Amino acid sequence: MINDEAKLFTISNLATYQAGLIEASSHRNTLRICDEVLNSYELTTMQWLLIGAIFDASNSEIRLTDLADKLNTGLPYLTNMINHLEHRSIITRLNNKKDSRSKTIILTPKYLKLIPTIEKELRQQLRSSFYSKVSEIDFATYLKVMIELAKPIGLLKDGYLRQD
Numbered sequence: 172m173i174n175d176e177a178k179l180f181t182i183s184n185l186a187t188y189q190a191g192l193i194e195a196s197s198h199r200n201t202l203r204i205c206d207e208v209l210n211s212y213e214l215t216t217m218q219w220l221l222i223g224a225i226f227d228a229s230n231s232e233i234r235l236t237d238l239a240d241k242l243n244t245g246l247p248y249l250t251n252m253i254n255h256l257e258h259r260s261i262i263t264r265l266n267n268k269k270d271s272r273s274k275t276i277i278l279t280p281k282y283l284k285l286i287p288t289i290e291k292e293l294r295q296q297l298r299s300s301f302y303s304k305v306s307e308i309d310f311a312t313y314l315k316v317m318i319e320l321a322k323p324i325g326l327l328k329d330g331y332l333r334q335d
Contacts, residue, residue, distance in 0.1 A: 204300055208293045212285075213259075217242075219289070221252055225262065225278050226286055232277045234267060 205216045214222070218277055224241045233241075239249050253276060254264045261282045261304065267273040278286070 176327055189242070193329065201297070204297055205293060208296050209289070212289055214289075218252060219255060219293075221249070221284075222261065222278065222286065225276055226283075232265075233276045234276050235276060238276060 176203070202216055205219065209219050221238070221242060223265060224238055225231060229238075234247065235246065235253070239246050242249065253262060257264060260279055263277050263279055264274045265277060267275050305313070
């Protein structure tokens with residue numbers, strides 16, 4: 172059954188700014204929860220996304236340029252974040268075995284062990300807050316839509332999402 176709020180928002184009568192406001196509000200709510208959890212690990216959400224992209228990489232090793240592509244960000248911003256995480260002993264830069272001109276990024280063994288703990292806590296907090304208000308089917312649909320919307324700008328190339 173569709174509730175009254177959902178009836179108001181159909182493709183035929185939803186203005187683009189209304190859709191944008193809904194999307195932005197949803198994004199801010201997610202970020203707020205993420206920031207609350209990640210703050211206890213002294214991480215920002217963007218740093219967590221970077222750590223996750225490295226974790227998802229094959230053999231948990233990724234070239235700097237590939238990481239910039241996955242995060243859809245520029246190398247200067249990424250380099251600053253990597254410098255910070257390297258200083259905190261979260262990641263390490265290595266010479267690329269295949270190309271001496273480039274560097275690869277890996278997670279330190281100590282931090283690699285911490286990732287499942289952070290992921291579990293973050294997932295529990297998101298699920299117990301506003302994700303609990305959405306059915307599993309609706310959430311799966313939401314994820315499918317986000318994946319489709321991310322494709323045009325190249326964020327979700329084949330093999331991007333870790334399949335465990």
